[in-house]
Amino acid sequence: MAFPCAMVRFTAVGLRYPSPTAPQGVEEGPEALADLTFTLPDGSFTWLLGASGAGKSSLLRLMHLAQLPTRGTLEVLGTTVRADRRAELPALRRRIGVVFQDFRLLPYLSAFDNVALPLRLAGRSESSARPDVTEILRWVGLAGKEASLPQQLSGGEQQRVAIARAVVTRPQLLVADEPTGNLDSHQARRLLALLTEMNRLGTTVVVATHSEELVANFPAPSLVLDAGRVVHHG
Amino acid sequence: MARRARYARDPLGLRRALSDRLLPGLVAAMALLAALALAGSRGAEALKDRWQAGAAAAVTVQLPPEQAVQMDQALAVLRAMPEVQSAEAVSAARMKELLRPWLGEVPALPLPAVIELRLVNAAIDPAPLANRLSETVPGAELEAHGIWVSRLAALASSVQGVALAVLALVAGVAVAVVAVATRAGIAARREAIEIFHDLGATQRDIAGRFARRIGLLAAGGALAGAALAVPALAALSSMAAPFAGGEVMPWTALPWLDLALLPPFAGIIGWATAQYSVRHWLRRLP
Ligand SMILES: Nc1ncnc2c1ncn2[C@@H]1O[C@H](COP(=O)(O)OP(=O)(O)O)[C@@H](O)[C@H]1O
Ligand SMILES: [Mg+2]
Numbered sequence: 001m002a003f004p005c006a007m008v009r010f011t012a013v014g015l016r017y018p019s020p021t022a023p024q025g026v027e028e029g030p031e032a033l034a035d036l037t038f039t040l041p042d043g044s045f046t047w048l049l050g051a052s053g054a055g056k057s058s059l060l061r062l063m064h065l066a067q068l069p070t071r072g073t074l075e076v077l078g079t080t081v082r083a084d085r086r087a088e089l090p091a092l093r094r095r096i097g098v099v100f101q102d103f104r105l106l107p108y109l110s111a112f113d114n115v116a117l118p119l120r121l122a123g124r125s126e127s128s129a130r131p132d133v134t135e136i137l138r139w140v141g142l143a144g145k146e147a148s149l150p151q152q153l154s155g156g157e158q159q160r161v162a163i164a165r166a167v168v169t170r171p172q173l174l175v176a177d178e179p180t181g182n183l184d185s186h187q188a189r190r191l192l193a194l195l196t197e198m199n200r201l202g203t204t205v206v207v208a209t210h211s212e213e214l215v216a217n218f219p220a221p222s223l224v225l226d227a228g229r230v231v232h233h234g
Numbered sequence: 235m236a237r238r239a240r241y242a243r244d245p246l247g248l249r250r251a252l253s254d255r256l257l258p259g260l261v262a263a264m265a266l267l268a269a270l271a272l273a274g275s276r277g278a279e280a281l282k283d284r285w286q287a288g289a290a291a292a293v294t295v296q297l298p299p300e301q302a303v304q305m306d307q308a309l310a311v312l313r314a315m316p317e318v319q320s321a322e323a324v325s326a327a328r329m330k331e332l333l334r335p336w337l338g339e340v341p342a343l344p345l346p347a348v349i350e351l352r353l354v355n356a357a358i359d360p361a362p363l364a365n366r367l368s369e370t371v372p373g374a375e376l377e378a379h380g381i382w383v384s385r386l387a388a389l390a391s392s393v394q395g396v397a398l399a400v401l402a403l404v405a406g407v408a409v410a411v412v413a414v415a416t417r418a419g420i421a422a423r424r425e426a427i428e429i430f431h432d433l434g435a436t437q438r439d440i441a442g443r444f445a446r447r448i449g450l451l452a453a454g455g456a457l458a459g460a461a462l463a464v465p466a467l468a469a470l471s472s473m474a475a476p477f478a479g480g481e482v483m484p485w486t487a488l489p490w491l492d493l494a495l496l497p498p499f500a501g502i503i504g505w506a507t508a509q510y511s512v513r514h515w516l517r518r519l520p
Contacts, residue, residue, distance in 0.1 A: 066432045068520045086520065096433030104429050109245045115247055121435045163399075 006075060007173055007204040008063055014073030015058055015228075030056045033228045036072070038181040042205065045199045047215050048208040050225035056208040057101055057167040059225065060175045063154065064090050064098045077172060094122050097171035097203075105150040111137065112146040115164045122169060132223045136164045139194065155182040163191065165197060174198060176207045180214060192218050236431040246430065246440070248447045251422040256447030257415045257448065261408060261504070265496050266458025266466075268404045272492040273467045274398035282390035293360055295321075298373040299344040307373045312351060315366070324348040336338045405503065412448060413506045416511040419444060431519050433483030441512035445505045456497040463493065 010226075015033040033055045043077065048056050061067040062074060065081060066138055074081045077092055097118075105114050112133055119129040135147060140160040150158050159182045166174060176195065180188035192207075192214060199205045209215065224232040297308060305323055312321040329345050353360070364376035420427065430440055467488050 008449065041422070063519065064432065083520070090434045090436040091441060092434075093432065096434075098432065100432075104425075104432075106252070106429060113245065117430075118433050119434055120245065121430070121439065149442055169383065 005042050005078065006039045006205075006219060007042045007044070007077065009073075009075040010036040011039050012037055012063075013062065013074055013075040014049035014061060014223055015067065015068045016070045022065075023172075029069075033062070033069075036230055038223060038230055038233050040204060042198075043199070043202055043204055044229065045196065045205045045220045046207070047220055047222035048206055048209065048225070049215070049222050050195050052210070053224040055176050055226060055228040059226075060177050060208055063173070064096045064175050065093050066098075069118075094118065094169065095172050097166035097169060097174040099159075099163050099166045099176035101157050101181070101208075103150075105158060105161055105165075109149050110149060111142060111153065111161045114150070114161055115168050116196075118165060118169045132168055135163075136168045137161075137169075140164045141190070156184070156187055158188075163194070167194075170201060170203070174203050174205045176205070178208055178210070180209060180211060185213065188214060189217060240399030246443050247444060248388070248419065248423065250269060250446075252404050252415065252419040252447050252451065254451060254454075257411070257451045257456065257504075260411050261452045261455030261500055262459035262462065263454035264404050264408050264411070266463050267459075268401055268444065268496060269460055269463030269467065269489075269493055271400040271404065272399045273463070273470065275394045275401070276489045276492065277471065278390040278394040278397065282387045282394065293348040293353060293363075294324075295351060295367065296375045296377065297347040297349075297371060301347055301371055301373055302347040304371045305347050305349075308349060308367065308374060309333060311367055311370045312363075317353055317363060319352040319354050321349055321351050324350055330492040336421050352492055408500065408503050409507050412452060414510050416444060416448060416508045417515075418450075420512065420515050427516075428519065431516070437451045437513055437516050441518060444512045445508040448508040449501045449505030453497045455465050456500030460493045460496045462487065 011193065013033065013036040014031045016029065017029045019029050027207055036059070048059065050056050057069070062069055063076065065076065068074075068081060068083050080087065081089070081092075106117070109117070115137060116129050116133045116165055120134065125141065134143075134146070137143060140163055142157060142160055145153065145157065148157075150161065153161065161177060161181065163176070166176065174195070179195075180191055183191060189213070195205050195207060196218060221234055223230060295308065295312065299306060309321050309323060312318050324347075326345060329348060337387075360376055360378040364374070367374045386499065427440055470487060
């Protein structure tokens, strides 16, 4: 691809969280993210770096449409995200895989059902979903744990369930928020091999981390945030 | 595997978040009230129809047999009174017809001469009419039960109105109860709803899951309430039957159609209220 099209394009994006004390609709306080302008090409792999509180999670929430920018223009998967066209967002979200920093597994669902959830939400038939879920759980090393509830799994195992849930739909864009936080370095490298493999198959991947060891092992372009602004990209 | 299949159908965990005790119990109580109000309304309507028909001859005047020759005079006096709309003699043949069920064929019996009166309205006190008539025709008696019947018919109308107002109130309370239950369910599953949302579930999907669960619970509760209403209504209707025409047929007299419509109606109220409540709540998410 000579001119890879943009998977994610931020143009002068700002995000300001509403203050809990302000009346609804009134956004106060400093911007958590300010003046973000960058493009992630289709099929790219990007590290998202920055100190804790720099805004990595906020940026990823914008990218997977859990949050809308308070200013600027955000384009994801070739679609400009608009607050007045919310009906378009669920279909876009289903094409994006997300590994949340705090996993966000449903506590009353088995590992299998947690991983199967995005497929079910997308309307996939049970018979076609089942082999995919089984395969992806095996891929993340959780064969035999299908029936376990999250509380019966270790932190690392829960994280791998969250990762399996993010990739089971074979998303075009995969965003992962500190996905190796609960993994030992062997598991972390295994996970990264998994993410780079998905990237090799065409998925655009963005991974937030503050593990310099990981970044050193898997060199790739990085986007560095400091206090809500991009200080380095490339 | 059995558990997996169960959860697969309820990934929001609504079976536990929306208890199958409280909401159906409340809806059952309201369905029982609605059934009683409906039956009251239907019963009052039947009594009203019956009584209005019976009140057609609101007042009858009887002349003793020996005064039967005074019939024309009595008619003239009555027709001259401003309170009287019409006065008609009841023919001997019709009298026999009316009395046959009680007296059988008794050709020789001296029958009173009877006049049917219609008054200008049911509020008129018939006693002064009787006094004025008996001045001209001694022994004339005025029978005014029809007035009471028409007053009862008016009462039945009011009872029917009150019953319909109770019904509207019950429906309103049902909407409020379902809205509160839905909000409690949302609060209990807030995390899960947000996860669903972030994984790309549509409003329609999330609201539909709540609405189906709540619609089913409401319909089930209403079914129980309607079932409880059957024996109560059967007892009431067998007591009311003599007023409505004499025949005691509690099973056919019950408002079966109304009872059968209660569960689907409650289900629709539950479904629609839950849809609205969840969609309203989801507006806070992007
Ligand atoms: N839901 C929220 N409401 C208000 N402020 C928030 C919220 N989430 C994050 N912030 C603020 O935004 C800033 C960036 O946070 P975050 O994106 O979590 O950073 P990081 O993931 O890099 O640690 C912080 O100052 C944090 O306090
Ligand atoms: Mg973070």
